[in-house]
Each structure stands twice: as structure tokens, then as C-alpha cells.
Amino acid sequence: MTTTEYDVIVIGAGPVGENVADRVVQGGLTAAIVERELVGGECSYWACMPTKALLRSASALRAARHLPGAREAVTGDLDVAAVLGRRNSFASHWQDDGQVSWLESAGIALHRGHGRISSARVVEVTGTDGVTTTLTARHAVVVATGSSALLPDIPGLREAVPWSSREAASASSVPRRLAIIGGGVVAAEMATAFAALGSSVTVLARDGVLPSAEPFAGELVTESLREAGASVRLGAEAVAVKRDDSGTVRVKTAAGEQIEADEVLVAVGRTPNTQDIGLDRVGLAPGAWLAVDDTLRVMGGGEWLYAAGDVNRRVLLTHQGKYQARAVGDVVVARAKGEKVEDGRWGRHVATADERAVPQVVFTDPEIASVGLTAAAAEAAGLRIRVVDYDLGAVAGASLHADGYKGHARMVVDEDRKVVVGFTLAGPDVAELIHAATIAIVGEVPLDRLWHAVPAYPTVSEVWLRLLETYGR
Numbered sequence: 001m002t003t004t005e006y007d008v009i010v011i012g013a014g015p016v017g018e019n020v021a022d023r024v025v026q027g028g029l030t031a032a033i034v035e036r037e038l039v040g041g042e043c044s045y046w047a048c049m050p051t052k053a054l055l056r057s058a059s060a061l062r063a064a065r066h067l068p069g070a071r072e073a074v075t076g077d078l079d080v081a082a083v084l085g086r087r088n089s090f091a092s093h094w095q096d097d098g099q100v101s102w103l104e105s106a107g108i109a110l111h112r113g114h115g116r117i118s119s120a121r122v123v124e125v126t127g128t129d130g131v132t133t134t135l136t137a138r139h140a141v142v143v144a145t146g147s148s149a150l151l152p153d154i155p156g157l158r159e160a161v162p163w164s165s166r167e168a169a170s171a172s173s174v175p176r177r178l179a180i181i182g183g184g185v186v187a188a189e190m191a192t193a194f195a196a197l198g199s200s201v202t203v204l205a206r207d208g209v210l211p212s213a214e215p216f217a218g219e220l221v222t223e224s225l226r227e228a229g230a231s232v233r234l235g236a237e238a239v240a241v242k243r244d245d246s247g248t249v250r251v252k253t254a255a256g257e258q259i260e261a262d263e264v265l266v267a268v269g270r271t272p273n274t275q276d277i278g279l280d281r282v283g284l285a286p287g288a289w290l291a292v293d294d295t296l297r298v299m300g301g302g303e304w305l306y307a308a309g310d311v312n313r314r315v316l317l318t319h320q321g322k323y324q325a326r327a328v329g330d331v332v333v334a335r336a337k338g339e340k341v342e343d344g345r346w347g348r349h350v351a352t353a354d355e356r357a358v359p360q361v362v363f364t365d366p367e368i369a370s371v372g373l374t375a376a377a378a379e380a381a382g383l384r385i386r387v388v389d390y391d392l393g394a395v396a397g398a399s400l401h402a403d404g405y406k407g408h409a410r411m412v413v414d415e416d417r418k419v420v421v422g423f424t425l426a427g428p429d430v431a432e433l434i435h436a437a438t439i440a441i442v443g444e445v446p447l448d449r450l451w452h453a454v455p456a457y458p459t460v461s462e463v464w465l466r467l468l469e470t471y472g473r
Contacts, residue, residue, distance in 0.1 A: 014041020023329020
């Protein structure tokens with residue numbers, strides 16, 4: 001007999017939904033998760049893991065070529081088939097058996113099919129066989145359906161059957177020519193990956209490359225892409241797209257230029273997966289982002305409805321969605337048991353870090369690692385700041401890491417509180433350095449105390465000492 005009543009029902013079995021359900025079960029409640037595609041979601045099969053696998057081999061090869069002795073040992077170029085094969089393994093060959101087994105071991109029930117809210121605390125699941133099962137939640141329904149690539153209204157684009165991030169991440173072959181519309185994280189990473197894999201890449205970056213990052217980050221990535229043979233057209237806007245009978249795609253720009261490619265990747269933003277999940281049945285707008293309060297309860301959706309991850313538009317990053325998921329799971333358990341809800345700043349049941357302490361790594365060449373506010377964002381927030389810059393390549397550890405190491409570091413200081421509120425690193429292999437800055441920002445560690453956090457020598461982390469010296473002890 002199939003159980004149809006649970007304490008909590010989660011719609012969406014990506015990393016966010018899985019973490020919500022896991023926290024609920026660990027808290028002593030029962031949970032069911034509803035998924036219409038693969039358990040594990042976007043990150044596991046079409047985003048985080050497969051895309052980073054596409055990038056990693058080229059990154060390792062570049063690192064070897066920047067070290068005398070290692071450089072001489074490199075006798076060939078990338079083995080594209082091997083790179084794609086490793087990517088396939090990280091995407092579990094687009095099979096979710098392992099993820100399903102984990103759900104079972106965690107005590108989480110799985111209902112496959114399309115989940116729609118039909119009324120308060122009730123979710124109808126329609127399977128591929130057309131049979132509908134009605135699930136009832138005693139305490140909460142959590143929407144964790146994520147987002148999909150946004151397809152802009154460019155004449156001819158839909159008919160040209162463009163790539164989204166999904167097709168780029170799961171491509172079975174490398175196109176000879178790839179045009180990319182967009183200049184954000186997905187566009188920059190995929191330009192880096194496919195240029196290394198042998199594509200002739202053209203990037204149409206209307207708003208620049210990595211426009212939300214510190215300006216030097218986009219400048220360094222643009223320079224690197226061009227050195228890798230990619231054409232980066234800053235300010236170029238696509239106004240028409242057409243794929244002819246031979247398969248060639250022609251992208252026309254506002255300046256009248258025509259770009260020819262074998263595939264066109266559109267990477268200009270995301271749209272919420274809320275179009276057909278029954279929001280209209282509870283007074284909310286289908287297709288809309290779900291606004292939430294500090295405990296991630298949907299505003300206007302009733303006390304039983306929550307939203308975590310991309311779908312609430314707070315931060316569209318997997319790790320931040322998982323962070324939200326833990327808060328949601330814990331607060332649902334607390335409310336179900338009548339326990340105290342800790343919803344103050346940095347409390348157990350809120351996602352305070354979403355506001356000003358979000359870490360992110362862009363796995364381009366060079367890598368861009370950041371956390372907190374950019375200088376522009378800090379000023380826009382009304383903070384009185386001081387910006388401290390340092391040449392990352394001038395640090396002893398960087399010169400050991402690679403010959404000709406090129407990079408940059410920026411620290412944004414709130415002058416009234418004397419704490420770091422923003423930190424950005426650009427350079428080879430800086431991804432693993434950003435967590436120190438995350439701790440400093442979340443912990444609001446005073447600069448005077450940071451002076452006593454002595455970095456080991458000779459490491460790239462010595463940049464902390466150089467930045468503090470530049471600021472002035």
C-alpha cells in the first residue's frame with residue numbers, strides 16, 4: 001500500500017529538495033519528495049558537476065604548461081573523447097540510480113511524476129502513465145523546483161533550436177564553431193571550456209563579461225579568452241537568429257554584423273520552474289518567482305508553504321540553495337514540534353548569508369572567486385568603504401605556483417565597523433582560497449584581529465598579509 005500522507009512534501013528532487021527532505025527526516029518527521037525528471041536535479045546532470053568536469057582537464061593542462069619541467073613532459077593536446085567521457089561519469093551517464101538509492105537509505109519517500117499543488121497542503125502527482133496520486137502534508141509543502149535557462153525574445157531564435165546550458169553541459173561532440181549569446185557565468189565558463197576543446201568561439205557580451213563581478217575580473221577573463229583564440233564582442237547585441245538548411249546558424253547583431261556558427265548557446269539568465277505547479281490554486285501567480293520571508297516561507301502562500309533554492313530568487317547558486325534547504329528543514333521541524341524559532345540575524349532558522357555573504361567561484365581562466373559585496377554594491381548599499389587592491393602575482397606563493405602567474409585581489413572594507421564586507425580573487429587555482437574570506441565576512445572579524453591570522457609562507461594566501469599591510473595596520 002502506497003503511503004499518501006507525510007509530515008512534509010517537497011516538490012523537486014535536486015540538491016535543494018534532497019537537503020530539505022533530509023533535514024526533515026533527521027528532525028524526526030516523515031518526508032516525501034516529488035520529481036518529474038532525474039533525482040539529483042540540474043546540478044548533478046546539466047550544471048555544476050558536468051560543466052566543471054568539462055573545464056578541469058584543460059585547467060590541469062594549462063597549469064602543467066606554466067611550469068618548466070612539467071611543460072616539457074606535455075606531448076599533446078587534450079583528448080576530447082576522454083574529457084567528454086569523464087564528464088559523462090560525473091553526470092552518472094544521466095542515470096539517477098545512485099541518487100534514488102540515497103533517498104531510500106535516508107528514509108525519504110520518492111514519488112515520480114509532475115507535482116502540482118491542488119489545495120492547502122495537498123499535492124497531486126501525475127506519473128508518466130497518466131495516473132494521479134494525491135499526497136497530503138500534515139505540516140508543510142516545500143517548493144524546490146529550481147530554474148531553467150531563459151530564452152530571450154529574439155526573432156528566429158526558437159526556430160534555430162539553440163543550446164541552453166543543458167545542451168552545452170551534455171554535448172556529445174564539440175562544434176567547430178560556437179556562438180554564445182551572453183557574458184555571465186555560464187557564458188564565460190562554456191566559452192572557456194569549448195575554446196579549450198577546439199571550438200572557434202564567438203561571445204556576444206552585450207553587458208560585458210561577468211558584469212556582476214568586480215571589473216578587473218571580467219577584464220582578465222576577456223583577455224584570457226582572446227588569448228585562447230575566442231572572439232569576444234563587448235557590447236554586441238544579437239537581434240536576429242536563423243539556422244539554414246545546411247545547419248549553419250547565423251546571428252545578426254545590432255551593429256549589422258553577421259556571425260556564423262554550427263551551434264548557438266543562449267546564456268542570458270534564468271526563469272523559475274513555477275509555471276505548472278498549481279500556484280494559481282493557492283492564490284499565487286504561475287510562472288513567478290516566489291517571494292519568501294526570512295524563514296523562507298512563501299509570502300501570501302499560507303503558513304504551510306515554503307520555497308528554497310533558485311525558485312525564490314534570493315541567490316541562484318547550488319551551495320546557497322542547500323544552505324537555505326537546511327534552514328527550511330530545521331524551521332519546519334521546529335514549528336511542527338512547537339519549538340522556539342530562531343529567526344533573528346544569523347539565527348538557526350534563517351538564511352542570513354544570502355544577504356551579504358554569498359561565495360561564488362567562476363571556473364574560467366583565470367578562476368574568479370568572490371564573496372560578499374563588490375565595491376559598487378557596497379556603495380549602493382550605503383556603506384562607507386575603502387577598497388584595497390593587490391597584485392596577486394606579486395605574492396611569493398603565486399610565483400612558485402606558476403611562472404608568469406597573473407592575478408589580482410581586492411578587499412572591500414566597511415570603514416565604520418572596520419570589517420571586510422567583500423573579497424574577490426582572480427588568478428589560477430584561487431577557488432580553494434575563498435573560504436577564508438567567507439569566514440572573515442560571516443564572522444565579522446575586525447581587521448585588527450585579522451592581522452593575527454598569520455598566513456603560511458610561501459602560499460598564495462599570503463595575499464591577506466599584503467592586503468592588510470596595504471590597508472595600513
